């Protein structure tokens with residue numbers, strides 16, 4: 001699988017009021033290749049229903065769904081998974097989900113964390129946050145120079161996250177990011193049409 005391009009991440013508070021599915025579909029129509037379902041609630045039933053609906057949308061648009069934090073939900077749906085440093089063992093997730101499922105790992109600004117993620121079977125390694133983030137202002141900071149080192153050291157696709165906008169993304173891609181993961185600059189929009197336009201503009205950065 002070619003892990004390159006726009007990686008859209010949903011945010012439940014931002015997409016409240018019925019926006020989740022139309023805005024997610026707009027991102028996919030605009031060209032997002034990966035879509036992460038990121039819901040920090042404990043509402044298991046709603047999470048399953050929403051993730052299942054997103055899985056259908058991704059399948060329809062030829063994109064890959066990634067579930068944030070929740071191995072059980074990813075296993076139930078047979079879709080991808082993203083794990084942070086406190087979200088459980090990546091090696092155990094790889095063993096459970098099998099070789100063909102996309103699994104990503106948060107590496108903050110530490111190459112050592114990326115070394116471990118790769119050794120445990122990560123499909124991609126995610127670094128950030130590179131800029132001020134509306135969604136997660138307290139995430140540990142990373143510098144763009146880190147991308148040079150990561151690119152030289154790892155063959156795995158690199159995801160850049162945190163404050164990525166249409167202005168900041170080109171510098172990250174030029175330094176070796178295979179994907180840019182975006183929440184606010186994609187989904188804090190007044191309409192699904194605006195999301196689609198933004199997604200198309202992000203996707204065009206990879207042409």
Ligand SMILES: Cc1ncc(COP(=O)(O)OP(=O)(O)O)c(N)n1
Nearest residue numbers: 068082083084085106126159161181
């Ligand atoms: C692509 C991608 N990169 C990093 C993260 C952050 O994961 P984590 O540190 O576990 O934080 P939460 O997203 O769970 O709050 C991510 N979700 N996706």
Ligand SMILES: Cc1nc(C(=O)O)sc1CCOP(=O)(O)O
Nearest residue numbers: 128129133135139162163183184
């Ligand atoms: C979920 C997340 N993880 C980060 C990290 O650095 O690990 S930054 C972040 C939020 C990304 O949202 P926005 O595009 O709105 O900044």
Ligand SMILES: [Mg+2]
Nearest residue numbers: 069083084087
């Ligand atoms: Mg997490």
